[in-house]
Amino acid sequence: MNNGVFNKRTILLAGLIMFFVGSAYAEKQQVLPAPNGIEIPIGYKNWRLIGITHRTDNKSLRVILGNSAAIKAVHSGKTNPWPNGVILAKLVWKDRQLDTWPAATVPGDFNHAEFMFKDSKKYPETGGWGYARWKGLDLIPYGKDASFVQECAYCHKAASKTDNAFTIPALLP
């Protein structure tokens, strides 16, 4: 009798474990890694806001989100340099005017998601940051081969005074 209950519970537990492992695996498998081997961080859509930008040159809206290490760095004012372990995410949408209020610019088509991983030991050649980008809603890895990071790091040198990151955390009350 006791054994029977134990067995049922074991089977249920094993089933649950398989379900959770399976769904974590599925989430990981859906998006291919970037050509430099960097994987898209699981759960980045739940990260917290650091900044917002609007580019008038290429008409797009962006939000910059950070993992918990980034949020901790922002709260303690330690963002120059950003500590190792910080990941900054940038999500980009094309500008769209709101039908009901055309003066309002809102997110239109999704352009890409891109990330900077701070690790001064692992990425010394690219200013201490690992770079990766995924295009469109299907999150297709960007770059023909691992050398695409040169393009990212080169342009980000314009922000060398702020640890190669452009984002200045938005003020919050």
Ligand code: HEC
């Ligand atoms: C031609 C210049 C240029 C190139 C190339 C470039 N970036 Fe950026 N990046 C910027 C600018 C400017 C910002 C800040 C304004 C904004 O949000 O667009 C930025 C911001 C970011 C941010 C938010 C953190 C920060 O630095 O403010 C991430 C993450 C990022 N870029 C990743 C990448 C990745 C990955 C690549 C290469 C695949 C890349 N960038 C290539 C100019 C560039």
